[in-house]
Amino acid sequence: MAVPPTRTGSARQRLHVLARAIAAIIGGYVVTALAVACLARLLPMRPAEASIAATLASFAIYAGIIVAIFWAKSMLRVCMGLGSALLLLGAALYLSILTGGRL
């Protein structure tokens, strides 16, 4: 079983792990929140239905993002992925709220 050693990790390595954990837990949650909000507004159902459908899917989205962040080859890719997801989802949500519709 290839488990990285726990005590021998250098300070650099620990910092790296900390960065990934923060990116996964906080960055992942923010991206999930935006994705859920977008889904709730854009799914073609009654608002109450769309809200619940998006909420039900949220934990799968979050878990998927966390796994992907720990899987990614480099921290640079993590940042690029998170950044573009934030921009894309944020823009979609902003446009959706700007054009009215629900709410």
Added chain:
Amino acid sequence: MKESFRQSMAWLHTWTGLMFGWLLFAMFLTGTAAYFQQEISRWMRPELVANADPASATQAAINYLQARQSDAESWFITPPSARNPATEVFWQPKKVEGKPPTRRKRGETSAMLDGGGHPVTIRETRGGFFLYRFHFDLHYMPVIWARYLVGVAAMFMLVAILSGIVTHKKIFADFFMLRFGKGQRSWLDAHNVTAVFALPFYLIITYTGLVTLATQYMPWGVMANYASPETFFEELFPGRADVPRSGVAAPLVSVSPLMGIASRTWGGAAVGSIQVTNPGDSTAAITMTRSASTAIGARGESIVFAGPSGKLLDRHAQEGGALATQSVMVGIHAGRFADWALRWLYFLSGIGGTIMVGSGLVLWTVKRRAKLPDPMQPHFGFRLVERLNIAAIVGLPAGLATYFMANRLLPLAMADRAEWEINSLFLTWAGVLL
């Protein structure tokens, strides 16, 4: 690439598992016990006897409330059922203008009645219900914090399961290997066997558990469409808004025929609970909700009758796909629909999960002990984990045993007896820790 994915998942699995392993162990164990909460409550209240007829017991309960709580805002009645012999009633006392509702002790706004509507004198205990609430509300801390903590733990569990499937990729092949007396290998075997034994159960129970409190953990879906959560819930459950009393007195109709109508509407399913709003007033309404034991969906259909006339006022509208899905997910988690065979399967799967978490925790220390520079003098972090492992895995079951013993041993007249039963559980747990 493949190998590094497995490595990163192994790391994720080890640490997400350890971070919340102790809490998850407690959640698994009390949640498993909660599948039998009615039976545990029954055992802890040996004074209760006989199965009364639900319809006449409900009428008797209404007469009891009529005599004592005629000015209450509303009454709630849970008729006796196959698993619970007593009629449980509680009421929302009349609001006083300009005064915030005062917090009252449980016994002041609730009662347990026998089939004839007479209060039964039983020992003060929270029974199996405490284990059920501890499963997600914990104890000695504000409920809202506890629920966030439990939610974070469940999210860690979900990630630990997903990464665990990758880490122990040979688990399906290794399933039939349980090698005893081989140290680390045996713990790993136990971990793998219990993991594979009910893997779909763990995934589903973790996910549906998150769903039970989803709008607290992920409020963004609701916030995107509604100005406030209240408007959302009002749309979901219309007609729950307060109707002011008219002041015109009007007696309630007899409930037995209404229970028959409700039951026939649901294809013979029993009435699980009854709410009477504005009792004794001309605006009184009787809402009956289908028993949770008769269908998987947790949100039972309901039917509303006018209090004075018994006229059918409203039926719960057909739910859309997403809402029905949510209702079924919560229902699967709570397992209230389960018959005996399925209930035992739930219980066994829960025990399996408890062992999986426990053996995973032990594995963490067993694996590291061998690699320590001096196995006889482990460093502080290792000793801490080891001690917490023992405390969690041995302490909680010992605590539960003490809880059950305290139920029989504490004096019946003791002040705050129910709270002391619970304290005895945690004192034992803390004792093992020291």
